Amino acid sequence: MNEVILKIENLSKQYRLGTVGTGTLSHDLNRWWHKVRGKEDPFLKIGDVNDRSTKGASDYVWALKDINFEVQKGEVLGIIGKNGAGKSTLLKILSKVTGPTTGSIKSKGRIASLLEVGTGFHPELTGRENIYLNGAILGMNKAEINAKIDEIVAFSGCERYIDTPVKRYSSGMTVRLAFSVAAHLEPDILVIDEVLAVGDAEFQKKAIGKMQDISKGEGRTVLFVSHDMAAIQNLCTELLVLENGKSIYQGKVVEGIDLYLKGNRSIDNKSLLKIKNRVGDKTSLFKSVSFSSEYKGKMYSKTDKIYSGSKVYIDIELKNILTTKRAIYIAMDFVDSRNIPVMNISNEFTKKPLYSKGEFSTIRFEIPDFNLRAMEYLISLWGGEVGTAGFDYLQNEVKIEVIETDFFGTGSIPRAKQHGYFLLHNNCENI
Incomplete structure (x- = not known):
């Protein structure tokens, strides 16, 4: 039978910002009077959430609350x-x-x-x-x-x-x-x-x-x-x-x-325009990303789940503020659950630019053998022209779940704990 060696119940810690103590004699007496009567400290009923990035309305802050x-x-x-x-x-x-x-x-x-x-x-x-x-x-x-x-x-x-x-x-x-x-x-x-x-x-x-x-x-x-x-x-x-x-x-x-x-945020690959945290000159913006996988002769289209070992298509939709035709490059960086980079896909490797024109355009990447192991991955997107800092960059704002399959053709599915990342080939083209 398991033995509990440490038990924490309703643990909270409050600090007062700035000076130590309540700051006034009347507050100190009020706190002491509640204490001798066995009552709760009246100053514990106030206090902001411990968000260091925002300015609070109270001098009291909860460093820990109800742990x-x-x-x-x-x-x-x-x-x-x-x-x-x-x-x-x-x-x-x-x-x-x-x-x-x-x-x-x-x-x-x-x-x-x-x-x-x-x-x-x-x-x-x-x-x-x-x-x-x-x-x-x-x-x-x-x-x-x-x-x-x-x-x-x-x-x-x-x-x-x-x-x-x-x-x-x-x-x-x-x-x-x-x-x-x-x-x-x-x-x-x-x-x-x-x-x-x-x-x-x-x-x-x-x-x-x-x-x-x-x-x-x-x-x-x-x-x-x-x-x-x-x-x-x-x-x-x-x-x-x-x-x-x-x-x-x-x-x-x-x-x-x-x-x-993931920062406890909900990721929606179809609504990237809602994201405010982006870097670039914004002459084009990433609008959506969708994935399709061809597995055992069956096509699974426009989902956020793909099969390992299958042929995978990644469709990236752009909203172009600058609508004239131009040659662009797109890059995708994949990181695993430990935030370790595992794969990069880009037409920069082939030195063949893609072409964007009009208010909306879609770029398709094709990966013949997508052999990452089963887990959720976060993807960063970068787009830009040759010699520029880029028109848009989103860090870890796209999510994809990989489903394990028998991609080695051995008749069995690899163990979930198996690690290993494989060299991928990719082709880029307009659709």
Whole structure:
């Protein structure tokens, strides 16, 4: 039976912008009077949503609002969201760096945290002394730390400098030692913020491997915040997505990453003219994109789903502000659920321009063998003339879902987890 090791109920954190406190004696007395009577703080009833990009009407802001989730023992929970979504605030509350405004946290066992470069380190103490200091904070005795110290130093790769004050360490060395301490002193819950990005590629790979060992081999729990979607997908078993201080998703990792990358927006390939976030001189605009696939002799027309391994037609409709005939190039960039580029299609490769004329024109791309694996992809569109910055550019505003098929002709469908991207050939023509 699964054991819940961490439970968060109705967790909220409110901050006052500008000065600390209520600002007036009457407000302080009002807050104190409500508190002694066991009443709710009257200033908690006001406050804006934590949207850092807009100017609020209140001096109070909810960094977190009504967060609820449970974490099972041995689970790796990824936490993602835009800057200012509340990720670091949540981890600071869990690590008891700060307290919640409302709500409760129930946990079992020791929590070790790595939130910022040098978290828990005293700059005047040596690396070795800081290892003992961190162990004592976690409740370990000297004998327990002695049994682990050689392993901690070896993993950190800082053995030559272990008896040097950490104020002389680089940020990368500090993170190496801090992570090594947090990971090896046997916490029941390991909390890691995106501080690992400071380390080099070799250490990041080493750290992720250690976190996998902690969760799978030792049955310990990890909470991991990162903007690296590849690391999130490879490491985490569950995902929490935060937006403006609120939880908008908790569940499977791939679905959560898709939601985050799409920005929780609805994509309509047929109504691209509604999109305001576009770049270019706007002499032509992308109006719509539609996909057709020819699979097993049957044509599936004008859908947002195509079959892998089939012949695919991509029809791009333009609205031309400049209606005179001109030679243009079109490019499409495909990214997968981790925002990793997987394919580019363009008539720039063939050095054969397409021709646009009139108020509306349609360009067709033909791909004989569309062999991307099954998942949703986002597509960026660029259009322009030779030697120009382009008339229109839409980033990740088109969506296509690929359905898995037996495109190898082996009689079986490839596994969903199989990775592999194939060189595609494309022909471009007017219709």
